[in-house]
Amino acid sequence: MVMQYYFEALRDAIYEEMVRDPMVMVMGEDVGHYGGSYKVTKDLFKEFGGLRVLDTPIAENSFAGMAVGCAMTGVRPIIEGMNMGFLLLAFSQIANNGGMLRYTSGGQFTVPMVVRGPGGVGRQLGAEHSQRLEAYFYGVPGLKIIAPATPLDAKGLLKSAIRDNNTVLFFEHVLLYNLKEEIPDGVDYIVPIGKANRLREGQDLTILTYSRQVHHCLSAVKTLVNEGYDPELIDLRTLKPLDLEMICESVHKTHRVLIVEEDYKTGGIGGEIIALLNEHCFDDLDAPPVRLASRDIPTPYNGRMEAATIPQVADILQAVKHLVD
């Protein structure tokens, strides 16, 4: 076992996959000489050279399109969005080609690429650098979407994403890069796509969450347990496809659901989950499912306003008590 930061776990995942498969390469802004703005690709350039660790100009739409062309013809690119928000400029190539080309070509081509990088609300980075693109991309057919909350999951899921033959969007979180965890040494550590992780078993209600909000939920759960509550906590990890089996199984037991997400409430993933609950386990529900999400406002720069934009531990405590009591 070694203690590793989230960013180091990601780096190791990329390194191991590049060693394993010579077709795996990285492209993006400042991924080479600079080592990535959050150091996820640190020194990979020295190890693998400029052909496999490609520093691109600031041309998101076109380098994403290039990655598609590479992926259609045998290469397995990992695109780093310096910030995932910047990939709004690459939306067309990711959605049209990464998402749909397999289908529109009648199954002739696959687009095995990974699109990864930091997203989420950081510390006063301003609206454009605080985006949650997972919800914007959610409706695009053909894409898989992952958002790991821990170093271990970051590593295991990134390795799965790189080996997957679809286009996988992999959302890291700006505030998780310096999170530490023990990682098994010298093991080909894999976490399968599409499998959620039950972090705590409980009877009172099911809390569904992902990415940084997992940590808010963990601290809320600690308090709740001390106060005699018995919540079940599930880290979704993969947002698309959702682990509906685990979700329904849990709801069958608890009959109550709280969703905690950092994306916007309107058009967010929580809304989609609630619709799925209605379709798949409506009869198990004893109360309307509740979602805590970001307010529908561009993320303000001011610190207090920013904090009021996203769900906080106190909001989770209150929502749980409201649902259970």
Added chain:
Amino acid sequence: MVLSQEVNVIPKVVPPEITRAQGLELYQDMVLGRTFEDMCAQMYYQGRMFGFVHLYNGQEAVATGCIKALKAGDYVTSTYRDHVHALSQGVPARAIMAELFGKATGCSKGRGGSMHLFSAEHNFLGGYAFVAEGIPVATGAAYSAKYRGTDQVSVNFFGDGATNNGAFFESLNMAALWKLPILYVVENNLWSIGMQHARASSVTEIYKKALAFDIPGYLVDGMDVLAVRRAAVTAIERARAGEGPTLLECTTYRFRGHSLADPDELRDPAEKDLWRKQDPIPKLARYLVEHQLATQDELQTIEDDTQTLIEDAVQFAQDSPEPPVDEITRYVHAEDE
């Protein structure tokens, strides 16, 4: 269409090419930019401003040389490195400092921050956090001026890295096509974070890219405010006469890291030293004194007064209230006053 092949050169002017009043204005404006940014660095390290803060030290001659050649009513559009463009365009130091402190009195009411400065009152169309994002917007302001039949000119600043983005080429094409009154001002500081310009651009001479659109492209010494001013005046005249856009490539250098969060480990110290020696502020000071447009004492007074002004801006920002959290949804929609 046949491209005009002549090389675009701004004719030299017999010195002194400016009046005493103009010289002092240029000097004051560059000192304002420098002093403001030095204070930002201090405030950032003291934990009084947050997020990504991109400073402009070294590049002052570009903002000052272009913006001080404009008329009231002209438009300026910038990037995330926007404090000094805003200052030159007349946005008060107090309003910018307060914004960086996240205060209600900030030019974006505490909601924007460093990368999203705006001031409608000063026709400062923004701070844009995404690279190349401002280029089409500035082009739109130029189209709008033409549409409304005004003689307003739009000036757009961006970096060398932005010129590798499609928005640059797409905008230049439209501006040339419709003869829009706009100056595209590239601040070529040789680096895009850790990416050297020569590693990112197949043709490193950015001004030559004007040729593809048959518009004038000038290579300008961006460390010399008078050279920048000369080029800007020529381009502004052309724009106002309805003859169309101009591309100005100003060679310059940022004296600090990309942002205050950048360890700045890749740039060679020798390269930094070389450029520091070309600091545009002492360069103008020497010119003013040499041509008897100002005395050392007068320049010192400008520096002292500017220091006082910036300290006042910090005090103002410090004393200003934060925006009330219960007004968090205000300004999401056009209906919110």
